[in-house]
Amino acid sequence: QVQLQESGPGLVKPSQTLSLNCTVSGGSISSGYYHWNWIRQPPGKGLEWIGCFSYYTGNTHYNPSLESRLTISVDTSKNQFSLELSSVTAADTAMYYCARDGRDWGQGALVTVSS
Amino acid sequence: DIQMTQSPSSLSASVGDRVTITCRASQDIRNSLAWYQQKPGKVPKLLIYAASTLYSGVPSRFSGSGSGTDFTLTISSLQPEDVATYYCQKYNSVPFTFGPGTKVDIK
Numbered sequence: 001q002v003q004l005q006e007s008g009p010g011l012v013k014p015s016q017t018l019s020l021n022c023t024v025s026g027g028s029i030s031s032g033y034y035h036w037n038w039i040r041q042p043p044g045k046g047l048e049w050i051g052c053f054s055y056y057t058g059n060t061h062y063n064p065s066l067e068s069r070l071t072i073s074v075d076t077s078k079n080q081f082s083l084e085l086s087s088v089t090a091a092d093t094a095m096y097y098c099a100r101d102g103r104d105w106g107q108g109a110l111v112t113v114s115s
Numbered sequence: 116d117i118q119m120t121q122s123p124s125s126l127s128a129s130v131g132d133r134v135t136i137t138c139r140a141s142q143d144i145r146n147s148l149a150w151y152q153q154k155p156g157k158v159p160k161l162l163i164y165a166a167s168t169l170y171s172g173v174p175s176r177f178s179g180s181g182s183g184t185d186f187t188l189t190i191s192s193l194q195p196e197d198v199a200t201y202y203c204q205k206y207n208s209v210p211f212t213f214g215p216g217t218k219v220d221i222k
Contacts, residue, residue: 061209
């Protein structure tokens with residue numbers, strides 16, 4: 001069974017870049033017809049789709065509301081994909097999840113933006 | 116972009132009640148809709164995909180229906196363990212937008 005695990009700093013200063021990795025185990029990120037997603041959830045609020053990539057199409061897609069600050073990349077040698085969100089503010093404080101389609105999710109990484 | 120709405124935003128029902136949650140898309144998304152359950156402090160779990168297909172391991176009291184713009188999640192007999200927030204998500208095209216959620220609790 002595929003497992004996903006987010007990792008990265010839990011505290012980021014305003015205006016800096018938030019960086020997270022999602023390490024996949026139990027399956028290859030380069031096989032199958034999946035979308036590998038990033039999703040976030042601010043405290044007490046709903047789910048927001050951030051973006052995804054699809055290895056079989058080679059395409060990366062971003063939420064238009066975040067696109068200007070967002071980069072999603074993949075490292076097949078580490079079976080890992082990553083999120084970079086630049087120029088963060090307190091509004092970017094959230095639990096960040098990675099997910100394979102909607103079926104398999106990581107446990108989430110809480111990122112707080114604060115000085 | 117296609118917008119997703121859900122109603123009601125919250126509901127309270129008794130154990131054994133039939134509960135219905137509605138999700139509406141601002142444009143036709145065919146049957147490209149998923150439903151998730153998120154219990155407090157937990158990771159969301161997939162309940163239904165393709166609007167009406169029950170995901171493996173999900174109790175049969177959950178069902179989904181609809182196509183196009185209007186969709187429904189039904190819990191046929193509400194159980195205490197169903198207390199959660201339920202989200203719909205479209206996936207016909209990017210962005211894969213979530214609905215705002217419906218919070219379900221026990222009366």
